[in-house]
Amino acid sequence: MSLPDWAPDGVDTTVPNAARVYDYALGGYHNFAVDREFTEQAMKAWPGIGRVAYANRAYLGRAVEWLVDAGVRQFLDIGSGIPTLGNVHEVAQALAPEARVMYVDIDEVAVAHSQAILAGNTRAAAVRGDLRRPQQILADPRVQELLDFGQPVAVLLVAVLHFVADEDDPAGIVRELSEALVGGSYVAVSHFTRTAGLDQEQDQVTKLYDQTPTSVRARTPQQVAAILGDLELIGPGVVPATAWHPDPEEEREPEQAAVLAAMGYKPIRS
Numbered sequence: 001m002s003l004p005d006w007a008p009d010g011v012d013t014t015v016p017n018a019a020r021v022y023d024y025a026l027g028g029y030h031n032f033a034v035d036r037e038f039t040e041q042a043m044k045a046w047p048g049i050g051r052v053a054y055a056n057r058a059y060l061g062r063a064v065e066w067l068v069d070a071g072v073r074q075f076l077d078i079g080s081g082i083p084t085l086g087n088v089h090e091v092a093q094a095l096a097p098e099a100r101v102m103y104v105d106i107d108e109v110a111v112a113h114s115q116a117i118l119a120g121n122t123r124a125a126a127v128r129g130d131l132r133r134p135q136q137i138l139a140d141p142r143v144q145e146l147l148d149f150g151q152p153v154a155v156l157l158v159a160v161l162h163f164v165a166d167e168d169d170p171a172g173i174v175r176e177l178s179e180a181l182v183g184g185s186y187v188a189v190s191h192f193t194r195t196a197g198l199d200q201e202q203d204q205v206t207k208l209y210d211q212t213p214t215s216v217r218a219r220t221p222q223q224v225a226a227i228l229g230d231l232e233l234i235g236p237g238v239v240p241a242t243a244w245h246p247d248p249e250e251e252r253e254p255e256q257a258a259v260l261a262a263m264g265y266k267p268i269r270s
């Protein structure tokens with residue numbers, strides 16, 4: 001099979017992949033037949049899952065706007081996905097043209113496509129990296145070159161921590177990332193959670209994800225708060241993403257509560 005021109009050489013088109021499944025669910029076209037089949041199966045098992053993806057993406061946009069408003073001008077977006085509508089650099093740089101954004105993803109298609117659309121943008125870049133290896137991400141010379149860790153940075157962990165197993169110590173990962181940040185920095189999180197009345201649907205989708213390289217797990221609001229560790233939980237706390245500084249215009253469905261959101265803050269110590 002010949003690869004489309006946006007696909008990097010050597011990409012495995014036989015296994016569904018979270019980045020490309022999410023891209024397809026959001027109406028994107030950087031995905032393969034195996035990803036589309038997977039998404040159709042997931043949507044059959046849980047018809048509302050597409051709305052959950054949209055609610056998550058909408059939260060990402062609101063969180064970035066809120067962070068720019070709070071004065072943040074640097075973003076480290078890990079598990080950034082395949083560029084689609086409302087990318088972090090577009091949202092941030094529309095409000096603050098000087099904002100800098102480093103995208104990191106484990107998926108080579110996400111990174112290749114991000115690099116393609118960022119060509120010529122000197123304040124945004126993309127690298128391949130694994131959230132489970134935070135020190136490697138922080139030490140990457142391209143990350144160090146773009147971001148000034150002497151100034152506040154917002155780390156975005158949006159719809160990615162649910163791909164990190166307990167054995168890989170998500171709280172330890174967030175702690176290592178936060179230790180690299182100065183006071184006045186933030187960690188924004190969204191995370192899959194169980195919702196009442198959808199047990200079967202969510203079980204089936206979770207099982208489907210076992211076919212991908214990144215299995216998925218739900219966590220409770222308490223577990224998400226624990227992952228944020230010593231960071232101050234600001235704003236409404238750990239809440240359904242649609243309830244995090246809600247957009248009055250957004251249509252909300254009860255099952256969108258399957259994605260939680262929270263904002264951790266590293267206080268400035270005097």
Ligand SMILES: C[S@@+](CC[C@H](N)C(=O)[O-])C[C@H]1O[C@@H](n2cnc3c(N)ncnc32)[C@H](O)[C@@H]1O
Pocket residue numbers: 018019020022056057060078079080081082104105106107110129130131132157158159160163214
């Ligand atoms: C559901 S998408 C979320 C994309 C974007 N953050 C958003 O919320 O719109 C999850 C992304 O996390 C990436 N991912 C999964 N595990 C990862 C890991 N260990 N390190 C970095 N990225 C990872 C996937 O490749 C995928 O692009």
